[in-house]
Amino acid sequence: QVQLVESGGGLVQAGGSLRLSCATSGRTVSSYGVGWFRQAPGKEREFVASDSRSSDSTYYADSVKGRFTISRDNAKNTVYLQMNSLKPEDTAVYYCAATPYNGLYILSSGFEYWGQGTQVTVSS
Numbered sequence: 001q002v003q004l005v006e007s008g009g010g011l012v013q014a015g016g017s018l019r020l021s022c023a024t025s026g027r028t029v030s031s032y033g034v035g036w037f038r039q040a041p042g043k044e045r046e047f048v049a050s051d052s053r054s055s056d057s058t059y060y061a062d063s064v065k066g067r068f069t070i071s072r073d074n075a076k077n078t079v080y081l082q083m084n085s086l087k088p089e090d091t092a093v094y095y096c097a098a099t100p101y102n103g104l105y106i107l108s109s110g111f112e113y114w115g116q117g118t119q120v121t122v123s124s
Contacts, residue, residue, distance in 0.1 A: 002026040002113050004096045009118030016086050016122070022079040022096030022115060030055075030074040033099045035111055036081045038092035038120075045095070047106045049081060057104045064090075086122045093117040 008020040022034070035050035049060045049070040058070055069082040079096055097111035105111060 002029070002032060002098050004098060004113055004115035006094065006096050006115045006118040009094060009120045011121045011123065012086055014086060014088055014122055014124050017082070017084045018086065018120060020081040020083065020094055020096075020118060020120070022081075024077045024079070024098065028074065029072060029077045029079060029098070031100060032113075033101065033103065033105060033111075034070070034072060034079045035097045035099075035105060036068075036070060036079075037095045037097060037108060038090075039095070039117075040089075040092040043092075045108055047108070048094070050105055051079070052104045053099075053102050059104050059106055083120070086120075088122045088124045091120060091122050093119050 003025045005023045033053040036048040039045040051070045067085045072079045095117045096115040098113040099111045
């Protein structure tokens with residue numbers, strides 16, 4: 001089992017950048033595929049980005065492609081989401097998730113473990 005704790009959220013102006021971190025404990029993060037999801041007020045949780053367990057595949061939602069980058073540091077057991085050129089519509093609570101299964105997952109049902117979320121607010 002793995003525990004996930006997100007950090008790095010905050011308030012940023014449109015066009016700015018933030019880097020979210022997801023610290024993991026328990027089993028090493030290299031044992032898991034990881035993903036980021038977000039949920040805006042009044043909306044359903046949506047997929048943002050994922051990285052396969054073997055780290056040979058990544059996938060991004062069209063809305064963030066070219067602006068966001070998912071990465072991991074296995075030595076630090078930490079997953080990152082670098083967010084550039086932020087837009088007001090990126091405002092949401094961002095969640096880190098992990099799955100012990102190989103493959104590339106984009107549905108929330110594919111992930112077994114979730115963090116508590118971190119708020120990102122982008123002002124116009």
